[in-house]
Amino acid sequence: MGDESPVTDNQTEQSESITEVPGEHGESNSEESTSSQTTLDDSGSGISIMDELQSESVETVFENKDLVRPDTIIDEDRIVGRDEQLKTVITNLKPALQNHGIPEMLLTGPSGTGKSLIIHAVCKKIVELSEAQGMRFGVFSINCEGPGTTSRAVYRLIQEATANIDEEPGVPESGVSTDQKLERLWEIMREHYDGVIFVLDEVDMLDGPYSEPEYNSLLYQLSRARDLGRFDGPVSVTAITNYVDFMSDLNSRANSSFNPDEIFFEDYDATQLRHILRNREDAFKPEALADDVVPLVAAFGSQTHGDARKAIDLLRWSGELADKQGDERVEESHVRTAQDRYDSDRKLRHIGGLSTQKKLCIFAVAATDHYSNASVDWIPAGPSYSLYQFVCDTLGADSYGRETFVNHVTEQATYGILEFDRRGRGRGKGIHMHFDLAEDPESIMERILEDDRFANLEQEEEMMRSIAKSKMNGFLN
Numbered sequence: 001m002g003d004e005s006p007v008t009d010n011q012t013e014q015s016e017s018i019t020e021v022p023g024e025h026g027e028s029n030s031e032e033s034t035s036s037q038t039t040l041d042d043s044g045s046g047i048s049i050m051d052e053l054q055s056e057s058v059e060t061v062f063e064n065k066d067l068v069r070p071d072t073i074i075d076e077d078r079i080v081g082r083d084e085q086l087k088t089v090i091t092n093l094k095p096a097l098q099n100h101g102i103p104e105m106l107l108t109g110p111s112g113t114g115k116s117l118i119i120h121a122v123c124k125k126i127v128e129l130s131e132a133q134g135m136r137f138g139v140f141s142i143n144c145e146g147p148g149t150t151s152r153a154v155y156r157l158i159q160e161a162t163a164n165i166d167e168e169p170g171v172p173e174s175g176v177s178t179d180q181k182l183e184r185l186w187e188i189m190r191e192h193y194d195g196v197i198f199v200l201d202e203v204d205m206l207d208g209p210y211s212e213p214e215y216n217s218l219l220y221q222l223s224r225a226r227d228l229g230r231f232d233g234p235v236s237v238t239a240i241t242n243y244v245d246f247m248s249d250l251n252s253r254a255n256s257s258f259n260p261d262e263i264f265f266e267d268y269d270a271t272q273l274r275h276i277l278r279n280r281e282d283a284f285k286p287e288a289l290a291d292d293v294v295p296l297v298a299a300f301g302s303q304t305h306g307d308a309r310k311a312i313d314l315l316r317w318s319g320e321l322a323d324k325q326g327d328e329r330v331e332e333s334h335v336r337t338a339q340d341r342y343d344s345d346r347k348l349r350h351i352g353g354l355s356t357q358k359k360l361c362i363f364a365v366a367a368t369d370h371y372s373n374a375s376v377d378w379i380p381a382g383p384s385y386s387l388y389q390f391v392c393d394t395l396g397a398d399s400y401g402r403e404t405f406v407n408h409v410t411e412q413a414t415y416g417i418l419e420f421d422r423r424g425r426g427r428g429k430g431i432h433m434h435f436d437l438a439e440d441p442e443s444i445m446e447r448i449l450e451d452d453r454f455a456n457l458e459q460e461e462e463m464m465r466s467i468a469k470s471k472m473n474g475f476l477n
């Protein structure tokens, strides 16, 4: 899990050609990493690095910020509710302590509902108790969003298995078969562990490049370890997914070997979120949280699908905003601003992940708004469509008919990117489709221009301005 922030930028990787556009949906979630270099020789600059580093720390509202970071594994006593799920997981894993077999588990439910938290909290205790009994229990946990194939996922498990022991992976990441990697994994387990649990987070994301999703083979292979005599001790797989119907997507082979106890995690309501947040109030200095902050964050959280991670993030962002503004106390206004920024960032990320044609359409609306400089709230479809045609021409992309253009644009209303309305242009001048963007046109254009395939547009500013102005004038007069 990464440390999210309202201004974090999940840039979309785009590599396909501009002409391969119709219908495709170029979504990707690769994290953008920005690097900045600071020279250690600060002579000549206005500030002294040493002085800055040694100066008194900046005032902050936080006492222990880790408590409101999503990746912190919190102590058991901070877990709120989830008694039923906790009890089931404990009952399932407890036999491992007597060296007995443990069942497979499938934890399902919406994001941020405590699935990872509960499995890791119980596993942590199992590891501690095993150690006290002189046993070594391994928890090999991977997020399946990254590896892409079973072979790479098995390699990640090997890395997990060797991370805290004096042992090399012993196989290369590529160039050997999945079977060879699995053999190595079983070998490491036999030599160093008495019991093992594989935790496969976001298991449904391991879909791979083939028609048959890769999670089938991973689940099939791992869940047979004991039956095939690869490992004698307790061994089991816990898969985690947001997708409640995951089991019905497994192929028959995976279905025959992976028979999990399914445990469902429902989303939180505002009261539960309030408890979760109250249990972390000591992340802040005493008196640094106004009374209405936690209830407001919980209320926002329950509106956005009862996701505890989002609620915890919002609480942290509100504190960061207070710090940035030099305020000693987090107030309701910080929460509202942080929430607005989050919404705005979410919308821009959504735009960054649109198919090329949809980006072209939204870009045309934003550019018409920006370049025409007309003091109107609603941008008419006609001038936007003219600019869309010019943009397609410039980039060598197919340009679609006006109806498709309007459909692509209005579809974005579902995601809160804009509103649309049919409005009169004035007496006797007919009814026309209009758009009102929810974000400033400059931010939208900037986000779309991050896609390299749109780079040529930056040289066409004058032309776009001229088209937008003349078409808009023509429409309005």
Ligand SMILES: Nc1ncnc2c1ncn2[C@@H]1O[C@H](COP(=O)(O)OP(=O)(O)OP(=O)(O)O)[C@@H](O)[C@H]1O
Pocket (backbone or CB within 6 Å): 069, 070, 071, 072, 074, 078, 079, 080, 081, 082, 109, 110, 111, 112, 113, 114, 115, 116, 117, 118, 241, 242, 265, 276, 308, 309, 312
């Ligand atoms: N019942 C709870 N009590 C305290 N904190 C919680 C609770 N449920 C979730 N959290 C916190 O919310 C954040 C998200 O929880 P977690 O990672 O377990 O969610 P998840 O269901 O696994 O989500 P995803 O499906 O997105 O991976 C974590 O910081 C976790 O500590």
